[in-house]
Amino acid sequence: xxxxxxxxxxxxxxxxxxxxxxxxxxxxxxxxxxxxxxxxxxxxxxxxxxxxxxxxxxxxxxxxxxxxxxxxxxxxxxxxxxxxxxxxxxxxxxxxxxxxxxxxxxxxxxxxxxxxxxxxxxxxxxxxxxxxxxxxxxxxxxxxxxxxxxxxxxxxxxxxxxxxxxxxxxxxxxxxxxxxxxxxxxxxxxxxxxxxxxxxxxxxxxxxxxxxxxxxxxxxxxxxxxxxxxxxxxxxxxxxxxxxxxxxxxxxxxxxxxxxxxxxxxxxxxxxxxxxxxxxxxxxxxxxxxxxxxxxxxxxxxxxxxxxxxxxxxxxxxxxxxxxxxxxxxxxxxxxxxxxxxxxxxxxxxxxxxxxxxxxxxxxxxxxxxxxxxxxxxxxxxxxxxxxxxxxxxxxxxxxxxxxxxxxxxxxxxxxxxxxxxxxxxxxxxxxxxxxx
Amino acid sequence: xxxxxxxxxxxxxxxxxxxxxxxxxxxxxxxxxxxxxxxxxxxxxxxxxxxxxxxxxxxxxxxxxxxxxxxxxxxxxxxxxxxxxxxxxxxxxxxxxxxxxxxxxxxxxxxxxxxxxxxxxxxxxxxxxxxxxxxxxxxxxxxxxxxxxxxxxxxxxxxxxxxxxxxxxxxxxxxxxxxxxxxxxxxxxxxxxxxxxxxxxxxxxxxxxxxxxxxxxxxxxxxxxxxxxxxxxxxxxxxxxxxxxxxxxxxxxxxxxxxxxxxxxxxxxxxxxxxxxxxxxxxxxxxxxxxxxxxxxxxxxxxxxxxxxxxxxxxxxxxxxxxxxxxxxxxxxxxxxxxxxxxxxxxxxxxxxxxxxxxxxxxxxxxxxxxxxxxxxxxxxxxxxxxxxxxxxxxxxxxxxxxxxxxxxxxxxxxxxxxxxxxxxxxxxxxxxxxxx
Numbered sequence: 001x002x003x004x005x006x007x008x009x010x011x012x013x014x015x016x017x018x019x020x021x022x023x024x025x026x027x028x029x030x031x032x033x034x035x036x037x038x039x040x041x042x043x044x045x046x047x048x049x050x051x052x053x054x055x056x057x058x059x060x061x062x063x064x065x066x067x068x069x070x071x072x073x074x075x076x077x078x079x080x081x082x083x084x085x086x087x088x089x090x091x092x093x094x095x096x097x098x099x100x101x102x103x104x105x106x107x108x109x110x111x112x113x114x115x116x117x118x119x120x121x122x123x124x125x126x127x128x129x130x131x132x133x134x135x136x137x138x139x140x141x142x143x144x145x146x147x148x149x150x151x152x153x154x155x156x157x158x159x160x161x162x163x164x165x166x167x168x169x170x171x172x173x174x175x176x177x178x179x180x181x182x183x184x185x186x187x188x189x190x191x192x193x194x195x196x197x198x199x200x201x202x203x204x205x206x207x208x209x210x211x212x213x214x215x216x217x218x219x220x221x222x223x224x225x226x227x228x229x230x231x232x233x234x235x236x237x238x239x240x241x242x243x244x245x246x247x248x249x250x251x252x253x254x255x256x257x258x259x260x261x262x263x264x265x266x267x268x269x270x271x272x273x274x275x276x277x278x279x280x281x282x283x284x285x286x287x288x289x290x291x292x293x294x295x296x297x298x299x300x301x302x303x304x305x306x307x308x309x310x311x312x313x314x315x316x317x318x319x320x321x322x323x324x325x326x327x328x329x330x331x332x333x334x335x336x337x338x339x340x341x342x343x344x345x346x347x348x349x350x351x352x353x354x355x356x357x358x359x360x361x362x363x364x365x366x367x368x369x370x371x372x373x374x375x376x377x378x379x380x381x382x383x384x385x386x387x388x389x390x391x392x393x394x395x396x397x398x399x400x401x402x403x404x405x406x407x408x409x410x411x412x413x414x415x416x417x418x419x420x421x422x423x424x425x426x427x428x429x430x431x432x433x434x435x436x437x
Numbered sequence: 438x439x440x441x442x443x444x445x446x447x448x449x450x451x452x453x454x455x456x457x458x459x460x461x462x463x464x465x466x467x468x469x470x471x472x473x474x475x476x477x478x479x480x481x482x483x484x485x486x487x488x489x490x491x492x493x494x495x496x497x498x499x500x501x502x503x504x505x506x507x508x509x510x511x512x513x514x515x516x517x518x519x520x521x522x523x524x525x526x527x528x529x530x531x532x533x534x535x536x537x538x539x540x541x542x543x544x545x546x547x548x549x550x551x552x553x554x555x556x557x558x559x560x561x562x563x564x565x566x567x568x569x570x571x572x573x574x575x576x577x578x579x580x581x582x583x584x585x586x587x588x589x590x591x592x593x594x595x596x597x598x599x600x601x602x603x604x605x606x607x608x609x610x611x612x613x614x615x616x617x618x619x620x621x622x623x624x625x626x627x628x629x630x631x632x633x634x635x636x637x638x639x640x641x642x643x644x645x646x647x648x649x650x651x652x653x654x655x656x657x658x659x660x661x662x663x664x665x666x667x668x669x670x671x672x673x674x675x676x677x678x679x680x681x682x683x684x685x686x687x688x689x690x691x692x693x694x695x696x697x698x699x700x701x702x703x704x705x706x707x708x709x710x711x712x713x714x715x716x717x718x719x720x721x722x723x724x725x726x727x728x729x730x731x732x733x734x735x736x737x738x739x740x741x742x743x744x745x746x747x748x749x750x751x752x753x754x755x756x757x758x759x760x761x762x763x764x765x766x767x768x769x770x771x772x773x774x775x776x777x778x779x780x781x782x783x784x785x786x787x788x789x790x791x792x793x794x795x796x797x798x799x800x801x802x803x804x805x806x807x808x809x810x811x812x813x814x815x816x817x818x819x820x821x822x823x824x825x826x827x828x829x830x831x832x833x834x835x836x837x838x839x840x841x842x843x844x845x846x847x848x849x850x851x852x853x854x855x856x857x858x859x860x861x862x863x864x865x866x867x868x869x870x871x872x873x874x
Binding site for chain 2: 082278
């Protein structure tokens, strides 16, 4: 078998000569896609069992990154509207276009998102959007992991709520029946300003009964906080808590405007918080998620890119850097969110938030592994690999992406890339045409 | 001649099938490295004169980017120290290491910086550091453009001032005598807190007498402003103005803490301001350069990465995005610094600041051209090329880099890349060893 045959390969694989936590070693992946051993001498031990040997050439090996908040199919809206006031942007551009979205659009947008994630070293993501069965089909084909949720929006209308409950139930059942180990469903109440207390309570109860996660936006803007205080007499976290939404299986995105007591509450409830710094900056939330309070409260803080309409890419390496920079700048302390913590946010903490057993290179974990070449300017010199990964490199530094033991990218090549770019470009063009006719 | 022979090539070159300002066309570069024509039908007109034809395959063609504030050789310090308080970082890590810097170190660090810039689409930069004759040698070999200045620091000591004047005179004379059209000298008074008023005045007069530019740091931190008011009874811009430093050939870097009147003064003096958002965020300056006031005052605002100790890369695409995001976030308005203005900052405005005739693809301009493939996720879909370039792509999206008509990168290959990575890594390792012995 040639090296180039390895693209798409899934089977017993020995990766020779990589850097694992600063030490040279090898990785053996067994035929089930599980890491069977890492470190020095692994090559000697497993050479006989390996169907294929991949020469790492001294690359840095690390767990695939985990994007804990995105709307994957919004890749189709990349660059469609920028640099506008939030309300104008939503009401004049984003919502009118989304009104014309179809299942095939979401399929192609999610295909493009998965391609982009594979090319930038992300192997798992937490998604909230519409037509999620089409999204699931795209994720299945791409070979990465996802937790998918139907964006539940009832606008306090009982009929709409009923429909959203049915749509959520139907999607969760379809994911469960598919039996794809890489794809899981979550419940996706959009936010407190789009979902009634009744809707939030139903979501919390349904998630508990199905033993699945919850994915929600929380305190993205100051207006959300002020409106919540006006309407419910309390800040958003307390309102969510009363509705049962704050659980150890909940991922709360944004969280820019939390106060210190809310951070303590999220810590008590073991909620996971997804930081989305690029989106927050682009949409001018004007306040950065209070990382230091969340950290003190013991909250698991992870990282997400948000959708491509407000970022406009899915590069978790860029997002790590933006997170570390924004935290230092806004909270006025260059020691806040040092590189090792930013790296953990993007990997290990994300895996913990999504309850997937990846995020480390330990024996027995699913083989979600990326290789980053050290023969690049961003990794030269090598005073500190972690610093280079967070502050100097971007997603294009990833050479090889493996998910669940399958080689999805090799030497920056991904199967069917041209076809995905063409299909998604055409879907985006048709979507715009439909919205204008 | 094969396509691969084009790497390093300099001569009459026809670039077919590229996107220029949203329209399909061709570019012809004559044997002097000058753009002789662009647009539709250029291929037909110049095919006979072209010694070589490069197929652009529909790539976006744009002027090479211009990095207007960096300390190139600090690539050797990439990742050496991060996440520290500014004073600790400087006094415990950066300065002790810099004390051991040699000319060969600066040569290798600048080689690495030029490689990184070529790979991320930057064809000109404004540099301030030490051992600048070694830096000039590296730039000459790399094939890009630079304005180089010896970092003038007198600490108000007359003897030291005398030495700095001599060093500046010597370096400027050496650049002038070299006759390399891609390399120019500037005078580099470091900042008001490291250079006495006498030193600043000498720099201003010497720059005027030599008809060269001035490169200085201005109002990076709040402390600088407060100390200046304590010592001189005025804000930094007025102090610099009294010393003659504010001229149309001056590039003032950072400018985070300017007040509105200072912006007006810089506008009156036609000073160029270099925005360095990533460095400002990483070092927690806690205030963003007031772009809106500078724009109102008619100041030419350009962009720079700062050195790799405080960024930690030289990617001007990432810097454009960081600039647009930081301005929106800090000044609380998503309409501030829209994508076309960010792109102009990184190109056209930078060229204007450095008084180089690049920054546009107009006929008669030196051929500093980069090609960005459209067959990538960051350029899919193509609702808006400018948005994609600023918000979605990074430097790794650049396929081809041409400076002064010479092809410096082709399909992401650069001549001598391995040698430069090895040489600079070794120089960095030896520098650390020397500092510890």
